[in-house]
Amino acid sequence: MVYTENEKVLCFHGPLIYSAKILKAEKWTGEDNRTGAIGPHYFVHYDGWKKTWDEWVPEIRLLKHNDENLARKSTLEEAAKSGSLISSSSSSAAKESSSSGAKRPRESDANERKSSAGARATKRSRDTVETEEDFLKRPEVKISLPDQLKLQLVDDWENITKNGLLVPLPRRPCVRDILQDYRKHYLSLKTPSSSKTRSPAVVDEVLKGLKLYFDRSLGQNLLYRFERAQYVEYRKKNGPKMGDGDIRSNARSGTASMGGDMEPSDVYGAEHLLRLFVNLPMIILHTSMDGESIGLLKEHLGEFLTYIAKEKHRLFVREYEAASPAYHRISST
Numbered sequence: 001m002v003y004t005e006n007e008k009v010l011c012f013h014g015p016l017i018y019s020a021k022i023l024k025a026e027k028w029t030g031e032d033n034r035t036g037a038i039g040p041h042y043f044v045h046y047d048g049w050k051k052t053w054d055e056w057v058p059e060i061r062l063l064k065h066n067d068e069n070l071a072r073k074s075t076l077e078e079a080a081k082s083g084s085l086i087s088s089s090s091s092s093a094a095k096e097s098s099s100s101g102a103k104r105p106r107e108s109d110a111n112e113r114k115s116s117a118g119a120r121a122t123k124r125s126r127d128t129v130e131t132e133e134d135f136l137k138r139p140e141v142k143i144s145l146p147d148q149l150k151l152q153l154v155d156d157w158e159n160i161t162k163n164g165l166l167v168p169l170p171r172r173p174c175v176r177d178i179l180q181d182y183r184k185h186y187l188s189l190k191t192p193s194s195s196k197t198r199s200p201a202v203v204d205e206v207l208k209g210l211k212l213y214f215d216r217s218l219g220q221n222l223l224y225r226f227e228r229a230q231y232v233e234y235r236k237k238n239g240p241k242m243g244d245g246d247i248r249s250n251a252r253s254g255t256a257s258m259g260g261d262m263e264p265s266d267v268y269g270a271e272h273l274l275r276l277f278v279n280l281p282m283i284i285l286h287t288s289m290d291g292e293s294i295g296l297l298k299e300h301l302g303e304f305l306t307y308i309a310k311e312k313h314r315l316f317v318r319e320y321e322a323a324s325p326a327y328h329r330i331s332s333t
Contacts, residue, residue, distance in 0.1 A: 001025050001040050003062055010063040010073055011044055012252035013225075017063065017073040020044040023054065052332040058220045060282065092113045143277055143301055147307040152316060153278070154272050164328065166319035167227075169234050170267030175214055178270060178315060179207045183309050208301040211265050212285060214276055222275045225321075229331040238262060270308065270315040279304070 003009055003022055011020040024043035043271040045051065063069040143285075145153070159165045173181065186203050223231055264272075278302070284294060308315060323331070 001027065002059060003040075003042055008065045009044070010029065010065055010069050011046070011057060012063075013046070015077050017069075018049075019047040021047065021067070031088070036235075053225065055225050058281075060221065106226040108245075118195075143280055143298065143305075145274075145277060145305055146315065148312060149170070149274060149305060150311050152312065153274055156274070157224070158227055159320045163320075164323055165224065166230055166323050166327075167269070167317055168266045168321045169230065169273050173315060174267060174269050175265035175273050176211065176263075176271065178308075179211055179265075182304055183207055185307060186303070202296065203300060206297060206304075210273075210276070214265050214268075214273060216263050217276060217283075218268060220271060221279055222272050228329050229327060230323075234267065235262070238267075269317065271317060274308070277301075 003025060005022055005025050007022045009020055009022060010017050010058045021044065023045055026041055026043075028038050028041050041056050042059070042062060043054060043056050044056045044062075187200060219231065222315075230302060249299075284297065289297070
C-alpha cells in the first residue's frame with residue numbers, strides 16, 4: 001500500500017484537489033464491497049468537510065501531500081476561476097504522474113505498479129517493473145477539450161455536488177450509442193485511403209479502448225459521491241434483468257462493473273464519458289504505449305472531442321433530475 005492510515009494526503013474530488021486524511025486503508029478483492037472494485041482503497045476525510053462526505057477512494061485519486069502537489073492544487077483552483085479548468089487538470093494529472101510517481105517505485109515497489117497500471121497487473125517482481133528513469137522519459141500527455149466542453153464539465157460538477165441533482169438513468173444516447181454514431185460519422189468522411197491515421201481498424205481500436213476504460217472506470221473513478229447511491233440502486237434493480245429495454249444483453253462478461261451482464265456504457269451517457277477525459281492523461285501515462293502510438297491516439301481523441309462538441313445539444317441531458325429527500329438521506333450515509 002502506497003499510503004497509510006492517518007496519513008495526510010491530497011485527493012481528487014471532481015476536477016479539483018482537496019486536502020484529506022486517510023482514516024482506513026484496505027486492499028479490495030472485488031467480493032467484499034458493493035461496487036466490485038479491486039485493488040488498494042482508502043477511506044478519507046476531507047479537511048474542513050462534514051463527516052458525511054467521508055468516502056472510499058481508489059489509489060489513483062490520491063497524491064502525496066508535498067509542496068509540488070500543493071502547487072498543483074493551487075493551479076487547478078486558479079484554473080477553475082479562470083474557466084480553463086479541464087485543460088489545466090489534464091496537464092496537471094499527467095505531470096503529477098511523472099513527478100510524484102518518481103518516488104513511488106521506492107515506496108511501494110512492484111505492488112504499486114500493479115495497482116496503477118492494470119496492463120502490468122501480474123508483474124510482481126522488481127525486475128519486471130520499468131525503471132524510474134524509463135517512466136520519467138515518457139512523453140507528457142495533454143488532452144485539450146473544446147471550450148464548450150470545459151463549461152459543460154464544470155456545470156455538470158456544480159449540478160451534482162452543489163445543487164444535489166442527478167443525471168436521469170438510463171441515458172439515451174448511451175456511451176455505446178455515442179461511440180457507434182461517431183464511428184459511422186468518422187467512416188463517412190472523405191479521406192485518402194492510404195492514410196494510416198484514417199484507417200477504420202485504428203479508429204475501431206481507439207473506440208474499443210474508450211469503451212473498455214469507461215466500463216472499468218465508472219464505478220471507481222467517474223462518479224461523484226452524491227451519485228453513488230443511484231449507481232448502486234440502479235445496479236440492484238436492473239443488473240440481473242435482461243431484455244427489459246433499458247439495457248442491452250450482449251455485454252461480454254468480465255468487463256462490467258455494474259453486475260450481471262449490464263455494462264456502464266449501456267446506461268450512462270455523454271456526461272460521464274466526458275469526465276473520463278480528465279483521467280485519460282494519467283491512464284495513458286501508465287500504459288506501455290510508445291510516443292508514436294500516443295500521438296496517434298491523441299489525434300483520434302481530438303477528433304472525437306470535436307464531434308462531441310458539435311453534437312453537444314443532442315448528446316447531453318437537457319435537465320437534471322431532483323433527488324428525493326429519501327435519496328439525500330441514503331446518499332449521506
